[in-house]
Amino acid sequence: MTGVSPRDLLACAAEAVRRAGAHAVANQSRRTEAIAVAEHDVKLALDQECQAIIESVIHSAYPSHSILGEEGRREGGDANYRWIVDPLDGTVNFSHALPYWCHSVAVQRGGETLAAAVFAPVFGEVYAASLETPAVCNEEPIRVSEIRTLGESVLLTGLERNFDQHPQSVEVARAVSLAAQKMRLMGAAALDLCQLACGRVEGFYESGIHLWDVAAGEFIIRRAGGRCQNLAQLSEVKCRFLATNGHIHDELIALLRPFEIWLSGATTWRRQH
Ligand code: IPD
Ligand code: CA
Numbered sequence: 001m002t003g004v005s006p007r008d009l010l011a012c013a014a015e016a017v018r019r020a021g022a023h024a025v026a027n028q029s030r031r032t033e034a035i036a037v038a039e040h041d042v043k044l045a046l047d048q049e050c051q052a053i054i055e056s057v058i059h060s061a062y063p064s065h066s067i068l069g070e071e072g073r074r075e076g077g078d079a080n081y082r083w084i085v086d087p088l089d090g091t092v093n094f095s096h097a098l099p100y101w102c103h104s105v106a107v108q109r110g111g112e113t114l115a116a117a118v119f120a121p122v123f124g125e126v127y128a129a130s131l132e133t134p135a136v137c138n139e140e141p142i143r144v145s146e147i148r149t150l151g152e153s154v155l156l157t158g159l160e161r162n163f164d165q166h167p168q169s170v171e172v173a174r175a176v177s178l179a180a181q182k183m184r185l186m187g188a189a190a191l192d193l194c195q196l197a198c199g200r201v202e203g204f205y206e207s208g209i210h211l212w213d214v215a216a217g218e219f220i221i222r223r224a225g226g227r228c229q230n231l232a233q234l235s236e237v238k239c240r241f242l243a244t245n246g247h248i249h250d251e252l253i254a255l256l257r258p259f260e261i262w263l264s265g266a267t268t269w270r271r272q273h
Helices: 006-026 045-061 091-095 169-179 189-197 211-223 249-256
Strands: 034-037 042-044 065-069 072-074 078-089 102-109 112-120 125-130 133-137 154-157 182-184 203-210 227-235 238-244
Touching: 006 045, 006 078, 006 102, 006 112, 006 125, 006 133, 034 045, 042 045, 042 091, 045 065, 045 072, 045 078, 045 102, 065 211, 078 091, 078 189, 078 211, 102 189, 102 211, 112 189, 112 211, 125 189, 125 211, 133 189, 133 211, 154 169, 154 189, 169 182, 169 203, 169 249, 189 203, 189 211, 189 238, 203 211, 203 227, 211 227, 211 238, 227 249, 238 249
Parallel strands: 065 078, 154 182, 154 203
Antiparallel strands: 034 042, 065 072, 078 102, 102 112, 112 125, 125 133, 203 238, 227 238
């Protein structure tokens, strides 16, 4: 492989999420300091501060690389490398002092993910993988679970409220919750995906998820032996997304088949293990 080594890129991604996490923890007393408040959402000063920290770590190592983050884009001179950043995932949780939130960074070359790191500061866990190194949690190898049926599975999800753009969301949630052992809605998709990679839950799906929510987690899941699928591309940065431990994947897809619109344009992301 020519270019920057995935191992070096991973070191930078891990440093970026750790630095963002340290800043968020040190500033938890400012957790409600809002820049903008929407009907069901909030943008915090800390969302932007964490993105600035992550950008500075990336650009001090790789000044020409591009960055696509929830809090903005930076075009670099080298179009090949793109870093995908969710500076603070689970913003609403964070603003309520609910400890389920994280920082997420992935780096791609020519559209292929080379390395990714996610840090959940309150849990003290860093999830990471690169093309040269296995999926790990705090340096210990991780693997998706061996559970083989939907009926024994825990599934995580997020629910879009725009039901015109995401038809059948409630019907799908009903079908999934009736078929699974339990369905949970935790509020930080990047962290959800890392729970799947660690073998703690069996599946995740969401309609209308952003690229920065899933870029790191989907790579870590594939490196941990799981399977990820883009069910439909809804915009340049938004898709309908499904991830599983692999074993329950076909059963879950079969359950979704009656909801035809959900499966239009499905493509499988390459499995890596
Ligand atoms: C949100 C969370 C949530 C998911 C939403 C995301 P944010 O990200 O990951 O779990 O359901 O789709 O937008 O706004 O907390 O960074
Ligand atoms: Ca997010």
